[in-house]
Amino acid sequence: MEQKLTDGLGSSNRDAVNEDRISELPDALLLQILSSLPTDNAIATSVLSKRWRSLWTMLPKLKFDSDFNPVFDDDNIDPCMFSENVYKSLSLHKAPVLESLHLKFEGRTDCLDVGIWIATAFARGVRKLVLDSFYHEEQIVTLPSVLFSYNDTLEILKLKNAIDLDFPSRVCLKSLRKLYLDQVHFKDEESVCNLFCGCPSLEDLFVHRYGNVDVATFTIAVPSLQRLTIEDLRSEGGYGNGSYVINAPALKYLNIDGFNDIESCLIEKALELVEAKISNVSDITNENILESLTSAKRLILHLSPLEVKVPTGKIFHRLVCLELRTYEREWWNLLSIMLDSSPKLQILKLTDVYLHNDKQNPDVRKWNPPKCAPECLLFHLETFVWIGYEWQRGDEKEVATYILENARQLKKATISTKRIEREMLEKLEKRREMLNELASVLWDPNSCHLVFEST
Amino acid sequence: MSEFDLAVMKPETMKSYIWLQTADGSIQQVEQEVAMFCPMICQEVIQKGVGSSKNHAISLPQRVNPAMFSLILDYCRFHQLPGRSNKELKTYDERFIRMDTKRLCELTSAADSLQLKPLVDLTSRALARIIEGKTPEEIREIFHLPDDLTEEEKLEPLKNTMDDPRIRLLNRLYAKKRKELKERERLKDVEVEEHVDERSVDDLLSFINGRDPKVVKMSKGKKKKKKKKDLKIVSSNDIHEKESHDLHSKQQCVEETGSSVPNLPSAEDDNSMPKAGSEDEDIDDEIDPAMREMLDREVEDFAQRLNSNWVRSLGQERRPVHFSINGNGTTRRRTGPSP
Numbered sequence: 001m002e003q004k005l006t007d008g009l010g011s012s013n014r015d016a017v018n019e020d021r022i023s024e025l026p027d028a029l030l031l032q033i034l035s036s037l038p039t040d041n042a043i044a045t046s047v048l049s050k051r052w053r054s055l056w057t058m059l060p061k062l063k064f065d066s067d068f069n070p071v072f073d074d075d076n077i078d079p080c081m082f083s084e085n086v087y088k089s090l091s092l093h094k095a096p097v098l099e100s101l102h103l104k105f106e107g108r109t110d111c112l113d114v115g116i117w118i119a120t121a122f123a124r125g126v127r128k129l130v131l132d133s134f135y136h137e138e139q140i141v142t143l144p145s146v147l148f149s150y151n152d153t154l155e156i157l158k159l160k161n162a163i164d165l166d167f168p169s170r171v172c173l174k175s176l177r178k179l180y181l182d183q184v185h186f187k188d189e190e191s192v193c194n195l196f197c198g199c200p201s202l203e204d205l206f207v208h209r210y211g212n213v214d215v216a217t218f219t220i221a222v223p224s225l226q227r228l229t230i231e232d233l234r235s236e237g238g239y240g241n242g243s244y245v246i247n248a249p250a251l252k253y254l255n256i257d258g259f260n261d262i263e264s265c266l267i268e269k270a271l272e273l274v275e276a277k278i279s280n281v282s283d284i285t286n287e288n289i290l291e292s293l294t295s296a297k298r299l300i301l302h303l304s305p306l307e308v309k310v311p312t313g314k315i316f317h318r319l320v321c322l323e324l325r326t327y328e329r330e331w332w333n334l335l336s337i338m339l340d341s342s343p344k345l346q347i348l349k350l351t352d353v354y355l356h357n358d359k360q361n362p363d364v365r366k367w368n369p370p371k372c373a374p375e376c377l378l379f380h381l382e383t384f385v386w387i388g389y390e391w392q393r394g395d396e397k398e399v400a401t402y403i404l405e406n407a408r409q410l411k412k413a414t415i416s417t418k419r420i421e422r423e424m425l426e427k428l429e430k431r432r433e434m435l436n437e438l439a440s441v442l443w444d445p446n447s448c449h450l451v452f453e454s455t
Numbered sequence: 456m457s458e459f460d461l462a463v464m465k466p467e468t469m470k471s472y473i474w475l476q477t478a479d480g481s482i483q484q485v486e487q488e489v490a491m492f493c494p495m496i497c498q499e500v501i502q503k504g505v506g507s508s509k510n511h512a513i514s515l516p517q518r519v520n521p522a523m524f525s526l527i528l529d530y531c532r533f534h535q536l537p538g539r540s541n542k543e544l545k546t547y548d549e550r551f552i553r554m555d556t557k558r559l560c561e562l563t564s565a566a567d568s569l570q571l572k573p574l575v576d577l578t579s580r581a582l583a584r585i586i587e588g589k590t591p592e593e594i595r596e597i598f599h600l601p602d603d604l605t606e607e608e609k610l611e612p613l614k615n616t617m618d619d620p621r622i623r624l625l626n627r628l629y630a631k632k633r634k635e636l637k638e639r640e641r642l643k644d645v646e647v648e649e650h651v652d653e654r655s656v657d658d659l660l661s662f663i664n665g666r667d668p669k670v671v672k673m674s675k676g677k678k679k680k681k682k683k684k685d686l687k688i689v690s691s692n693d694i695h696e697k698e699s700h701d702l703h704s705k706q707q708c709v710e711e712t713g714s715s716v717p718n719l720p721s722a723e724d725d726n727s728m729p730k731a732g733s734e735d736e737d738i739d740d741e742i743d744p745a746m747r748e749m750l751d752r753e754v755e756d757f758a759q760r761l762n763s764n765w766v767r768s769l770g771q772e773r774r775p776v777h778f779s780i781n782g783n784g785t786t787r788r789r790t791g792p793s794p
Contacts, residue, residue: 019599021560022582029567029579036583047591047609049600080636087629112632120625 023051030055039063043089057092060099064089066106067134083113090120097153100128107139107162115144122147128156135162140185142166148173148198159184167191171198178204183233186214196222203227210234211242211262221247229255232262241285254293259284267292274298279325282307297321304328305337314375316342323349326388332367332399345376348403352388367395369402377406384413387455391417391434405441413442416453473500474512477521482512485528492531494570516568523558523565530574552581556597559585 022030034042034056042056066082086103101121105114114131121129133141140162148171157173158180159165166187176199186192192215196202204227205220211232220228225248232242241263251270255277259265264286273295279302281289289308293299294315302325319342324331339345384403390396404413415438420427435452442448472484473496490506491497499513500506506513515524533539533547552559559578566574586594595602 019557020601021557021564022598023600025560025564026567029563029575032575033579033583033586036580037587041587044591045586045594047604048594050603052600053604053608084633087625091626116625116629123625 023049027055027058031058034059035061038065039089040085054094057094059093060095060097061102062089062093062098062100063102063104065102065104066109067104083109083117086117087113087120090117090124093124096125098124098126100130100156101126102130102132104132104134105141106136107133107141108136109133109141111142111144114141115147118144118147122151122153125153127153128158129154130158130160131163132158132160133162140164145169145171145191148195151175156180158182165191165195167194167198170194173199175201177201178206180206180208182206182208183210189215189217189219192219193221196220200224205229207231208233211259215242217243217245219245219247221245223249225251227251227253230257230259231255232258232260234258234260254278256281256289262287265289269295271295276300278303278308284308291315299323299338301325301334301338302328303334305330305334310334310337312337312341314341314343317344319345321345321347321349323351326350326352326390326396327354332395335399336368336370339374339376340370343375344380346380347383347385348381349385350387350389350399351385352390354388367398369398373406377403378408380409381407382409382411384410386415389415389417391431397434400438401441404438405443408443410443410448412449412451414451414453416455419454473506474509475506475524476512476514477519477524478515478517479521481521482509484509486532488535489528489531492535492571493527494572496569518561518568519565520561523561526562527565527569527571527574531571534573548577552577556582556585560598 025033030052034045037045039059039062042059045052046054046056064082064086082105090101098121101117103117118129118131131143142164143159143166145165145167148167149169150172152174154173155175156178157176160180160182161184163184164187165184168190171194179199179202186195196205196219199222202222202224205222205225206229207218207220208231209218211218211234220230228246228248228251230244230246241261243262243264243266244259245266247268248270249268250272252272252274253276254270254273256265257277257279259281261283262285265281265284266286266288269292273293275298276293276296277300278289278293279300281303284307287308290301291309291311294311295318296316297318298321299316299319300323306329316338322338322342322345324335324338328334335350381403384407386400389400400415404410415435417431420431422428439445439450442450471487473487473490474482474484475490475496476482491500495516496506496513505511519527530551534544554562559581563575563578563582566578585597589597594600
């Protein structure tokens with residue numbers, strides 16, 4: 001990128017000092033440059049010159065990756081060497097606060113090493129700790145739980161992959177706000193409890209787990225929790241059907257994905273709920289998911305009414321925005337019930353982003369529209385969006401017609417269909433006809449802005 | 456017309472200019488919207504009201520020489536125009552920073568003094584890219600850095616001047632572990648005691664944290680001092696001898712792997728150990744004798760437990776040691792994802 005420097009024929013020491021422009025930069029700038037480098041490169045600069053000797057020790061963020069060097073074979077990476085370097089670097093680090101430490105290491109690392117790294121990081125007041133342990137011959141690292149028995153600086157903790165969590169007694173992570181558990185393994189339910197109960201400031205919890213591999217019932221009981229995401233990736237060959245218990249009274253955002261073939265899922269009502277997204281759930285023997293979401297302002301339901309209990313009555317009294325996925329079986333029935341149950345609904349969105357071609361045969365069951373027009377359609381619904389509208393399907397056409405006909409407060413409707421090639425004139429014509437039909441049933445064509453799009 | 460008249464009239468179609476003076480004394484006028492793109496200039500105009508005429512030109516910081524300033528103005532001129540797509544900006548930036556490293560450094564410096572953050576970010580990233588992946592010799596050559604570290608300093612980049620007693624403790628723990636590992640390697644033929652220590656790694660580290668149940672009974676104020684008990688584990692004589700062996704083997708390792716990362720050798724412990732030893736004794740004097748006796752016992756205990764663990768981890772290099780350490784001896788069936 002840059003031209004090779006052409007000067008420098010036998011430059012004397014004095015010349016070298018004059019030529020050295022980079023060292024004139026203030027510390028903060030040099031640190032900024034070092035921050036853009038991978039950590040091991042940054043540490044290597046300490047042998048450059050006196051000026052650079054201890055610059056790297058003020059770096060706020062450190063990342064060590066034992067897998068980084070792609071040149072060497074698996075067998076040649078020496079975990080001892082890596083441990084050594086990590087440990088030494090950590091103990092030499094001098095910045096007032098260690099903002100973030102990211103360690104990526106093999107599952108076969110001695111847990112005493114891991115323990116010493118963590119202990120050193122805690123002694124340096126680390127705020128964000130990321131431990132990513134990758135599998136090596138099926139070995140995993142057990143985190144020394146005693147280290148978590150008291151810490152008041154850690155704010156973000158991310159644990160990934162080949163890590164085993166065993167907490168025989170309650171931890172104390174006073175300042176922890178965000179916790180990410182990505183495919184880590186809990187030894188027992190007690191460990192789960194001891195971990196969650198020991199985080200009094202926990203606001204964000206993100207769990208990505210194989211539901212049928214470690215504990216039978218995964219209980220999340222965190223009074224301070226505001227954001228919860230659970231993704232269950234059921235693996236083949238697991239044992240038993242897991243369960244979930246969620247008790248988070250302060251919860252504002254909930255995201256559940258992948259609860260399939262689960263024994264039970266029980267959620268305590270969250271009265272402060274702002275938004276909930278429930279996707280890909282099926283075969284849950286005992287659940288109360290939708291009932292627990294009645295305080296929500298926004299709901300995204302990518303599920304079929306055949307898989308969950310859909311409560312009736314005007315219970316979604318705060319619901320303002322609803323999104324349903326039209327790929328689900330009998331989604332239109334879910335729509336009917338939700339329209340009836342959500343008196344204040346203002347925004348309705350129907351999506352099939354992937355434009356599935358294999359939707360259920362429309363003739364199997366006919367859609368039952370609500371007996372009388374739901375309150376929300378009469379008084380509140382202002383925005384209607386349909387992405388992936390399949391104009392050739394009777395059931396979809398019925399729904400679209402119904403909404404446009406009955407939504408008296410509708411201000412904007414956007415309908416987006418699949419792209420048709422320019423050559424397919426007949427098809428284009430048919431679509432245009434159908435869309436015109438829709439436009440004609442609008443309750444109040446003057447105040448409603450109808451938009452057709454093609455993706 | 457005089458400049459004064461121009462300034463007074465300022466019809467809508469005429470641009471307004473800002474007067475700026477570079478370090479070498481030369482004064483120039485720059486379109487207002489271009490100059491105001493630099494926060495430092497913006498501040499001068501707004502807070503001090505200067506820059507509106509030749510006599511009241513804004514003095515630019517010394518780090519901004521005329522050549523760099525003209526480059527910066529080009530940058531500002533391009534970037535301040537609204538409606539540029541991200542792609543356009545990116546392409547411009549990539550071409551813009553193609554210059555020799557010396558000018559790049561000057562540019563970074565100048566942009567920094569004008570507080571022009573986007574340009575500072577751009578140039579520092581470019582400098583980082585130049586440094587990345589190169590050996591120290593290469594870097595020194597590119598930037599003309601003086602090679603003013605002694606050979607010793609290069610080998611032992613930094614002395615650990617950490618005041619934190621916990622860090623020093625961990626230093627020792629780590630050093631001891633390494634030492635013992637090496638010793639065991641050499642004595643591999645010797646029969647090892649079959650006795651299995653039931654206690655877990657957790658207990659070991661509880662000493663570090665001072666959370667061990669026996670130790671916790673002491674008053675809370677002594678928490679930090681508790682951690683010093685480990686310092687008595689080994690006599691400094693032993694360490695000296697073993698450390699020098701360690702240094703050699705470490706250096707060997709480095710040569711084999713050929714990595715450009717400097718080896719942070721164990722030798723530094725040589726320097727810190729004897730010093731730290733005496734300091735700690737001073738501090739230990741504050742603990743009353745009864746407690747000290749108890750601490751001594753704990754230390755003996757601790758050393759023994761450390762030994763057992765390392766023995767096991769050595770003998771079973773590739774087996775999942777971690778399961779058995781927890782004492783229940785069961786291996787877990789892993790049905791998780793493959794690596």
